[in-house]
Amino acid sequence: MDGLDLLKKDWEKSDSKYPKLTYDEIYKMILKKSSSIVKWIFIISLIELGLGLFLIVLNPTLENSIESPKWLDVFYYATFPVIVYFIFLFYKNYKKINATDSAKTLMQNILKTRRTVRHYILFNLIFGGILVVVSSFIAYMQMENNLQLLNGSSEAMKYTVVIFVILLITLLILGVIYGIYYLLYGILLKRLKQNYKELKKLEA
Amino acid sequence: MNTELEHSFVELLEKHQNIIHKVCRLYTNNYDAHNDLFQEITIQLWKAYPKFRGDAKFSTWMYRVGLNTAITLYRKSKRSIKTQDFEGVSFKIKAEDYDDTEEEQLKLLYKAIHKLNDIEKALVFLYLEDKDYREISATLGISEVNARVKMNRTKTKLRNILNA
Incomplete structure (x- = not known):
């Protein structure tokens, strides 16, 4: 007998071999919380969305010590609708994730939701980076103008330290975001991506 | 509620x-x-x-x-x-139900299945459950032709693992 026929025969007869869970045991299970990757993606995405907002709030141009030009403030406030749009898009994509879809559609929707957050983070990093660089430059220019008024180099040193601290904090935040990404892609999405690739390979 | x-x-x-x-x-x-x-x-x-x-x-x-x-x-x-x-x-097969060779072969079969990737396992599962290619294609989100091709490849892969 062919191995697969034997397997099928065994499979058909296997019903009696499985444990029989009672009504109460199953009921207890539905009260428990899911630990699916979608849940984790949701939590990590919320952290990322929060971090993005934090990055914007940290905007150095808002600090009183720096007189920022009006256009920079306008530029800054213009990002709020964009952020709201990203959050809306994330929610919409997240809602589309449905365990009753085909395996491929389900994987596509999960990856799409992730992509929204990745684009959001990218937007924040680029925008935040521009803001930090421009503001630091403006601050430096102001410092240069005031340099003549300063006696000695202690004040100039202070400004330099502030700029360095801003850059350092920015780098630190970037590091944290990178860490979260590493965690997410490395652990959560590895298997999904492998399986998605396997399905895509079939269609090629 | x-x-x-x-x-x-x-x-x-x-x-x-x-x-x-x-x-x-x-x-x-x-x-x-x-x-x-x-x-x-x-x-x-x-x-x-x-x-x-x-x-x-x-x-x-x-x-x-x-x-x-x-x-x-x-x-x-x-x-x-x-x-x-x-x-x-919990799934110990009763000795009297099978002869030793079959039991040994089944053990090898399940071992071989565990070596397959997730998609191949899904195909084996749907095959064992007697699902037609229309349903397999709808479940996985691939075309019927591709489901058929992949199913044959998976079966061959299993047989190869067994014969190795």
Whole structure:
């Protein structure tokens, strides 16, 4: 007998071999919380969305010590609708994730939701980076103008330290975001991506 | 709250629970992991149940959610690292039911299945459950032709592992 026929025969007869869970045991299970990757993606995405907002709030141009030009403030406030749009898009994509879809559609929707957050983070990093660089430059220019008024180099040193601290904090935040990404892609999405690739390979 | 819904769901699941056990059998290789996956599939089914419409068979709907959970949604817990032998736990085959060669062969078969990737396991599962290519194609989201091609390749792969 062919191995697969034997397997099928065994499979058909296997019903009696499985444990029989009672009504109460199953009921207890539905009260428990899911630990699916979608849940984790949701939590990590919320952290990322929060971090993005934090990055914007940290905007150095808002600090009183720096007189920022009006256009920079306008530029800054213009990002709020964009952020709201990203959050809306994330929610919409997240809602589309449905365990009753085909395996491929389900994987596509999960990856799409992730992509929204990745684009959001990218937007924040680029925008935040521009803001930090421009503001630091403006601050430096102001410092240069005031340099003549300063006696000695202690004040100039202070400004330099502030700029360095801003850059350092920015780098630190970037590091944290990178860490979260590493965690997410490395652990959560590895298997999904492998399986998605396997399905895509079939269609090629 | 929702007690009517809970009751009808748990009753249906109790009746059809073997479908979940069978998914778990192919995707896990120890008792703890089996229970973990069983629980996650149950939770996913429960979450999707309010949207379940009677026009699909409950069991067909279970196949889809069960496989989706095993392939995509399930996050392997730390507990599944334990290497307790599956055969030795709760599914021990009674010696009188099989002759030794068959039992040995079956052990090898399940071992070979565990070596397949997640998509191949899904194909083996759907084959064992006698699903036609239309349903296989709809469950996985690939064309019928590709499902057929992949199924044949998977069977050949299994035979090769067995004959090696």
